[in-house]
């Protein structure tokens with residue numbers, strides 16, 4: 695045994711008491727981040743190198759600060775994104791929807807697909823698509839200036855410094871209801887993880903106290919932003935273009951009906967996340983609708 699692993703076991707017990715969902719994992723990831731090793735290398739940290747900042751970070755996590763704010767990083771598909779106060783922490787559910795979009799873009803018979811990511815936050819979806827779909831050009835829209843600071847940081851890290859993705863992620867400040875007019879009728883795929891929590895719903899402290907309000911709340915039924923995404927997608931998409939929009943697990947049926955045939959949508963489907971819950975709706979734009 696090592697001192698660090700003993701401390702991790704004590705910290706995991708403290709996090710469990712504080713109601714943290716995955717106490718052992720979080721304690722190990724905090725230990726790894728403080729000691730600048732991988733999680734699987736914790737046993738290699740010599741006792742003399744134990745860093746007491748570990749306990750300061752455990753205290754933050756016990757106060758239900760999100761793990762990703764403490765380590766400063768969030769993993770999203772093949773990306774390591776910088777996150778912190780002012781930006782939504784990307785979630786595994788969104789990786790599944792992004793994977794669906796990446797698969798559709800790869801099989802699309804289009805030389806340089808044009809993509810719009812509405813409400814980009816840290817830039818997670820936009821950057822993953824640029825990284826995994828050769829030649830895709832991704833327009834990322836974000837209204838919140840604090841979130842844009844993080845998106846810019848991540849875009850600089852991944853796009854500006856990498857010749858493969860250089861110039862293929864464009865950040866647009868503003869409300870997605872009005873932005874990207876120059877692309878109207880030309881976009882191959884619209885993707886969005888908008889705010890979708892009904893106002894007044896109860897959420898864990900990590901979410902309610904740390905994710906920005908503009909990333910969470912969206913009217914009494916949680917569907918206000920999703921309806922705005924639908925309207926924006928109708929003007930942006932070319933005929934045959936695709937949309938994917940994330941929603942809360944209980945909202946599958948309601949969001950399905952935001953994309954009806956009479957509005958010009960075809961083949962609307964509910965799609966599940968890794969836990970088998972309804973998580974995102976996809977549809978095809980016919981080109982005309984009311």
Ligand SMILES: C[S@@+](CC[C@H](N)C(=O)[O-])C[C@H]1O[C@@H](n2cnc3c(N)ncnc32)[C@H](O)[C@@H]1O
Pocket residue numbers: 782783784785788812813814815816817818819835836837838841868869870871886887888889908909910919
């Ligand atoms: C749930 S977060 C998702 C962030 C990121 N796409 C992700 O999946 O991690 C929603 C984001 O949409 C932004 N947003 C909400 N309404 C918007 C609007 N009308 N126009 C532009 N951005 C908006 C919020 O500021 C927030 O960053």
